[in-house]
Amino acid sequence: MGQVLEVSNIHKAFGGIKAVNGVSFAVQEGExxxxxxxxxxxxxxxxxxxxxxxxxxxxxVKLDGRDVTGMRxxxxxxLGVSRTFQLLxxxxxxxxxxxxxxAGQEHxxxxxxxxxxxxxxxLSEKADTMIGFFKLGHLVDAKAGGLSYxxxxxxxxxxxxxAGPRLxxxxxxxxxxxxxxxxxxxERLRAINAEQGATFVVIEHNMxxxxxxxxxxxxxxxxxxxxxxxxxxxxxxxxxxxxxLGH
Amino acid sequence: MTAPATHGAATERRGLxxxxxxxxxxxxxxxxxAILWFAPAGMGRYGTYVLSLWLVMSIAVMGLNxxxxxxxxxxxxxxxxxxxxxxxxxxxTSKLGLNWYAAFAISGLLTFAVxxxxxxxxxxxxxxYLAFVTLAFSTLIWLILRNEQWLTGxxxxxxxxxxxxxxxVKLDGALEFHRFVVVVTFILAxxxxxxxxxxxxxxxMALRENPVRAASLGVDTRxxxxxxxxxxxxxxxxxxxxxxxxxxxxDPSPFSLSQSFFLLLMVVAxxxxxxxxxxxxxxxxxxxxxWLRVVGSLYLIVFATIVMLLLIACPQGVSGLIERGxxxxxxxxxxx
Numbered sequence: 001m002g003q004v005l006e007v008s009n010i011h012k013a014f015g016g017i018k019a020v021n022g023v024s025f026a027v028q029e030g031e032x033x034x035x036x037x038x039x040x041x042x043x044x045x046x047x048x049x050x051x052x053x054x055x056x057x058x059x060x061v062k063l064d065g066r067d068v069t070g071m072r073x074x075x076x077x078x079l080g081v082s083r084t085f086q087l088l089x090x091x092x093x094x095x096x097x098x099x100x101x102x103a104g105q106e107h108x109x110x111x112x113x114x115x116x117x118x119x120x121x122x123l124s125e126k127a128d129t130m131i132g133f134f135k136l137g138h139l140v141d142a143k144a145g146g147l148s149y150x151x152x153x154x155x156x157x158x159x160x161x162x163a164g165p166r167l168x169x170x171x172x173x174x175x176x177x178x179x180x181x182x183x184x185x186x187e188r189l190r191a192i193n194a195e196q197g198a199t200f201v202v203i204e205h206n207m208x209x210x211x212x213x214x215x216x217x218x219x220x221x222x223x224x225x226x227x228x229x230x231x232x233x234x235x236x237x238x239x240x241x242x243x244x245l246g247h
Numbered sequence: 248m249t250a251p252a253t254h255g256a257a258t259e260r261r262g263l264x265x266x267x268x269x270x271x272x273x274x275x276x277x278x279x280x281a282i283l284w285f286a287p288a289g290m291g292r293y294g295t296y297v298l299s300l301w302l303v304m305s306i307a308v309m310g311l312n313x314x315x316x317x318x319x320x321x322x323x324x325x326x327x328x329x330x331x332x333x334x335x336x337x338x339x340t341s342k343l344g345l346n347w348y349a350a351f352a353i354s355g356l357l358t359f360a361v362x363x364x365x366x367x368x369x370x371x372x373x374x375x376y377l378a379f380v381t382l383a384f385s386t387l388i389w390l391i392l393r394n395e396q397w398l399t400g401x402x403x404x405x406x407x408x409x410x411x412x413x414x415x416v417k418l419d420g421a422l423e424f425h426r427f428v429v430v431v432t433f434i435l436a437x438x439x440x441x442x443x444x445x446x447x448x449x450x451x452m453a454l455r456e457n458p459v460r461a462a463s464l465g466v467d468t469r470x471x472x473x474x475x476x477x478x479x480x481x482x483x484x485x486x487x488x489x490x491x492x493x494x495x496x497x498d499p500s501p502f503s504l505s506q507s508f509f510l511l512l513m514v515v516a517x518x519x520x521x522x523x524x525x526x527x528x529x530x531x532x533x534x535x536x537x538w539l540r541v542v543g544s545l546y547l548i549v550f551a552t553i554v555m556l557l558l559i560a561c562p563q564g565v566s567g568l569i570e571r572g573x574x575x576x577x578x579x580x581x582x583x
Contacts, residue, residue: 039462051463053459054462071462072462072469073459073462074462074463074464074465074466074467074468074469077462077463077464077465078465080466081465082463084459085459085463088462089459089460090460091452091453091456091457091460092435092455092456093456094449094453098449101446101449102449102450102453102461102464102466105446105450105463106446106450106465106466106467107465111447111470114445114446114447114450115442115445115446115447116445117445117446117578119444119445119446121446159464161412162464163464163465166521185322
């Protein structure tokens, strides 16, 4: 089992505010790593630095040992790194199937073949399989903007998996999702992890979700790593209890 | 629970036969071209000229519709690009004696290349900032057209622009040239129809709706932004290449900033992001003022009132209005 992602000494400041202040951690292949911490501790900024949405002020990001610091998000995605966002990020005017085809089409063929080739880039069947897997089968032709919040969250997650990524970073996947759908989502993430060996890094505030899904947890506070360990170790850490989990 | 196989080659959708690749838009284009082929019957020279002008403007609006309506990039330089195409074609055919088809291709390539360069600011600035960058470019082109008299003829313009031939048939007559314009417009509209239906079209729409998410899904937003600008500009160049031989005399005034605003109005009034919207928008912009001649000097006031009422009643333009009406009739949600 090799190391997929290595984040070293990442710093990111906005004016005088240090959002991320020297964060380092590594992710092993097939692992489900949770990142938790209070609001404003730099979790999403860290994701944006890892994924090229923001350029870190300092530090490096390595994917399979290759330095990818500051690489454009589209290039990183084509290397097998995918993500979801904290806020909903589907394409409201496109149908559910079109959203999923879009999520996979740039991984098929060349610019020319995408112009002259098939309208669905040969992805309709794969999209339908993914839609069924995420229990959205009855909504395949519905516009994504008309779906409920929870359904859009599932679609958002499905899009992240459409191109068969090796590493997926999920930013608060459980936020605003009801308990039934949350169970569905967890079950699906586990299935993809177990059967395809996909590696996950999950930011989440829902402690039940994180502790039951993740194999290891990193705790951030004020832009730094406060603690790291198995869910049980993190729960028992007095500093974590003090700063985040509460008594 | 078995996870879907997300690795390896994508499976092909079976049974996507030819009929499913033909839709109502293409049928409308074919029917429209057939009707317009015969439409000038009994219209006279001026009526035929107005029909041809409508189609030429539709081509420029189609390009802006791609840039703005599909890719969401606000440009105020479409008339300037049309001017580049018109002057390039006029100079190449009347001064250098070049074949119109070669001049048409060169005009398209020139405006594609300049559009590509102008697309670079769009990678860094968006919305009204981008509009101001294109506004500056538009002003620059207009000043060159007006001041560089040795090349462009300045305010006196360029005259005696020849019309093309087709297979040794001269197209000097209004009807012959109109039919030629119908064919060229149809080919360009069909090419755009194909592009919008292809994965490129989906990527352009993703650019408009959510570029950050699009990039995170592997969409090369830089490449598609530049392409949307360059192809949209090339359509203006093609329109200019037809406009010059249509009017046979060009000067800088039809390519000014106000004309770029007018083209923008045609995109919005016709229905931004609808493939047939440019034809409706250009109809409002070119033909409606002709119909309003009955009100004499009040025509601009009446025209402005009609456009304002239309946009208040339906911000998605006439195409949006038709789509809503159709959805009510059939009881279904319409699609672009």
